[in-house]
Amino acid sequence: MLLIPCPWCGERDVHEFHCGGEAHITRPAGADTIDDAAWADYLFMRQNPKGLYYERWNHAHGCRKWFHVVRDTVSDQILAVYQMDEAPPDIPGRSS
């Protein structure tokens, strides 16, 4: 069982949360002009890293707020939590 540290409610059971997947995916500019490959890259292609992972969570059965989490996908250890409008933090001793 994972404990997810909600910035507002503290550590809560993963059951209360909805995982929003990879963070910092930006919708490409120029929707009228970009080609199909650019759309495919935005819609479907993912980093899916083995190691440091920046992702979004929503406390769906709690405060219902969204936030970012940095997690190691090998150990599932959560290394940092930060707000939706913040840039991804560096994790000391770890390269992303």
Add this chain to the structure above:
Amino acid sequence: MQKYSIFSLARNALSRHENWREAWRSPEPKPEYDVVIVGGGGHGLATAYYLAKEHGITNVAVVEKGWLGGGNTGRNTTIVRSNYLWDESAGLYEHSLKLWEGLSQKLNFNVMFSQRGVLNLAHNLHDLRELSRRVNANRLNGIDSEILDAQGVKDFCPLIDTSLTLRYPVLGASLQRRGGVARHDAVAWGFARAADALGVDIIQNCEVTGILRDGDAVQGLETSRGTIKANKVGVVVAGHCSVLANMAGFRLPIESHPLQALVSEPVKPVLDCVVMSNAVHAYISQSDKGELVIGAGIDSYVSYSQRGGFDVVEDTLHAVVELFPMFSRMRMLRQWGGIVDVCPDASPIIGKTPVQGLYFNCGWGTGGFKATPGSGNVFAHTIARDEPHPLNAPFALDRFTSGALIDEHGAAAVAH
């Protein structure tokens, strides 16, 4: 290859079974091969076997970072069926089911394929309509499939509680009588032994650490046991395909999640078919050893941990106990996780990549075991001819650019 038969068994019994030969060699890797397959699970070993058997390419190595069949081949719930919705999937999975039907004889290895019937339960009107649509699609594609009402389910599998007092009552089911289960380890071992007999080198404890490229073409692999050159490399690494794609310099539309399964203590035969339910999320069968084999769901987050959350197991057991009240006092013996590579459309990717000579067979999500022989068969064709087999052409990576997705979320038993 030492042929297995009743006579060889009797002959070896006379010498106290001390003279059986090893089922496959464990050679040192050669510096160069015509084709190297990365991943010694069922799909990779099947690919090597069909390369040698049907395409005459025998200078082949299979490199495996752990032991044969130690990944998802040894972690799944062994269900085989072909009742998928779309024509593309029907072609691929039915091709595989037909290969299963003669596999033990072809490999001279008992894969214990047992066509005991697969039920997919419906718990509401929408389920029933969806299953009816799928059954009709199956029949138009020449795949055996039928609809049962609640009484039909009770007759086919008397253990299921079909009373209307259930929170999610059983209203009916689809039944594929040719579906069933096979012994997962035996599938890996059978393909390994048959491939080895045709000259394929099977190299275990050999982890790929890099993919060598000359411009746009693949040249070989860096591994923990040295450099292996090859102009054709087939990657079949469930649970790590994004990692390998990253080495080759491109991205895949895949995310990796833990999927769990568990087995109970062994009991006398009680359940003689496979029962699956998407809606309440339970699937269950009984192994020949007597254990109930139960498939749980995936965790919603990306992880390579090979273990999942207990809440997922708990949800599945709730559903199993409601459907089968007699299992409420069964004790669970073991529980484990495997990492499944999930595509956005719940269909696999089999074909060429942006790198010349590099082929990927991945993204089978939660249901790759059933496709083992068919997947190896069409992937071998793709590698040998440098063009896809007609059956796997629709499953190319570029469908995510063209938009020609093959959405099988309804037919995949585990919600993705």
